[in-house]
Amino acid sequence: MVLVIIIAFISLIGLLVLHEFGHFILAKRFGVKVEEFGIGYPPRIIGKKIGETLYSLNLLPFGAFVRIHGEEEDAKDPRSFTSKPIWQRALILIGGVLTFWIISFLILSFIPTGVGIIAVQDGSPADLSGLITGDVMEEIIIDGVGYPLFTIKDVQLRINENRGEEITLVVQRGEERVSILARPRLSPPPQEGALGIALGYAASQRNYPLYQAPYRGFLRTAEFTFSAMEGWYLALSNITQGKPSGARLMGPIGIFDMFTQVAELGSSYFLLFLALISIYIALFNILPIPVVDGGRLLFLGIEALRGKPFDRKIEQNVNALFFFILIALMIWVTIQDVIHIF
DSSP states (O other), X not given: OHHHHHHHHHHXXXXXXXXXXXXXXXXXXXXXXXXXXXXXXXXXXXXXXXXTEEEEEEEEEEEEEEEETTSSSOOXXXXXXXXXXXXXXHHHHHHHHHHHHHHHHHHHHHSOEEEEEEEEOTTSHHHHHTOOTTOEEEEEEETTEEEEOOSHHHHHHHHHHTTTSOEEEEEEETTEEEEEEEOOOSSOOTTTOSSOEEEEEEEOOOOOOGGGHHHHHHHHHHHHHHHHHHHHHHHHHXXXXXXXXXXXXXXXXXXXXXXXXXXXXXXHHHHHHHHHHHHHHHHHHHSSOTTSHHXXXXXXXXXXXXXXXXXXXXXXXXXXXXXXXXHHHHHHHHHHHHHHHO
């Protein structure tokens, strides 16, 4: 258990370090002076200056940071952040966000994923046919013709097209490949679906040719991204209509707890969860909210439209306000995480 906690902690911190490295590498590429690249937050434990950049290891292990010359103040130095063209500054900001998607892409390129059953409704066709939680759906056979199942939409489409008809579902159950006969309902109860199962993504034992890895990694990364965006949209839509959101906010403690739980399922599930978390963090970072990268891109967009820099004092005040709002939200979410866990 201790080893699992250590691995989960290192992985979460590693994501944040790589995010900052995305900013760092593009700043260097465009000739912007990087004053410090730090792992953790001050007070500093140790630091070594290599060239013009100080590389530091700090006491508070809550992420990483990169201190870029001229990022927080207007500087006339040609190597400052503010002296660079808007498109270069935008790419430096986007670099950190892109890192999360690159991490997800690399993981999903080499970890086969499938559609897994995460819940089975009692008394449903799935329950009566013998499908169980943890089964990974590989193929559906209809009238002797097999159709591979790669996405949740694939499964939903094939099942809904064959309501009332007998179908054969081929699932991976542990080390076994099992064929199960089922008959989707014509008129299922509300919120249950024709088979009575809840679906999610799971590690699969499918093997693909190596040359297909980038293609499948890209498709799965895009699919996970749009699925996450759809989930956020539905949650916000429910909130605006006075309905339960159907989602739960998680802070670092909640994410860390999920990491430790998933790690116990095996390395493939752990890496799959790491890919998912990377996508969610990327999407959060790209939101046009002050403090995060998307908010800073918003100010750059305003600068581009106005033809002159946004008032730095106003920008700093807005960032400070949203920083305190974000901290308050994080405290509230952390309390909810602790209540949920214990």
